[in-house]
C-alpha cells in the first residue's frame with residue numbers, strides 16, 4: 001500500500017457498526033482490505049467496528065456499484081445486510097441516485113434510499129431447513145450468507161453470556177465446518193414480530209443487530225407458525241433497534257422470495273486512519 005492514511009466514514013445500522021471507504025480512488029485490493037480489517041475494527045487500538053466496507057464502481061457493468069465487505073477477523077462474508085444499508089446511504093452522499101444497484105460477489109442487489117429508512121432488495125430464493133445439531137433443534141436459513149436460528153424463551157435473550165457460549169459452540173461445530181455459521185436466537189412476540197440476538201461469525205460475539213440474521217430469523221419464525229402463502233412484513237426487534245423484513249412465501253415449493261430488508265442507516269463521524 002503506497003499511502004499513509006485512509007479517509008473513512010463511521011456508520012451504523014441499528015447498532016451494527018461499520019467503517020466505510022470510498023475505494024474509487026483508494027483502490028484497495030480485497031487482500032489489502034482483509035489485512036486492514038482486524039486493526040481498523042479493533043475497539044481499543046483501531047476505529048472499532050463490526051466490519052469494514054469499501055465502495056467502488058462495478059467494472060463488470062452488472063451493477064452500478066460494488067460493495068466489498070470484510071468481517072473484523074478479515075474473513076469474507078456472502079453478504080452483510082446492515083452494512084448494505086449503510087453502504088447505500090454512503091453511496092448517496094458520494095453522488096449516487098436514491099435508487100441504484102450494487103453487486104456483492106456475483107449477486108446484484110437493489111437499493112432504495114428513502115427519507116426514513118433504506119430498503120435493500122435481495123436476489124434470493126431460499127427455504128427453511130430443520131436440522132438437529134448436538135441434540136438441539138435448529139433451523140438453517142441461507143440468506144446469501146450462512147445462518148442458523150434457535151428458538152429461546154424471552155428471558156434467555158437477556159442472558160448474554162449463555163448466548164455467547166451457545167453461539168460459539170454452534171458456530172464452531174463440526175457440522176458447519178469449514179466455513180462456520182452465524183447463530184441467531186429468537187423469541188416470537190406475535191405472528192409477525194420477534195426479538196433477536198445474533199452471534200456473528202467473524203466478530204465472534206453478539207452484535208447489536210444483524211440484517212441477514214434478521215431475514216433468516218423472520219423466515220424461521222414464519223416457518224414455525226402456519227407457514228401460510230402470502231406477502232408478509234415482519235418486525236424484528238434487535239438490541240440496537242427494529243428491522244423490517246418483507247417476503248413472499250409459496251407453500252407449494254416451500255420457497256421464500258421477494259425478500260427485502262428495511263431499516264435505518266446512521267452517519268456517526270468521518271476520520272483519517274493512519275497506516
Ligand SMILES: N[C@@H](CCC[C@H](N)C(=O)O)C(=O)O
Pocket residue numbers: 016050051071076077078079080081082083145146182200201202203209210211212213
Ligand atoms: N452483520 C451482518 C452480517 C455480516 C457477515 C457475517 N458476520 C458473516 O460472516 O456472514 C448483517 O447485517 O447481515
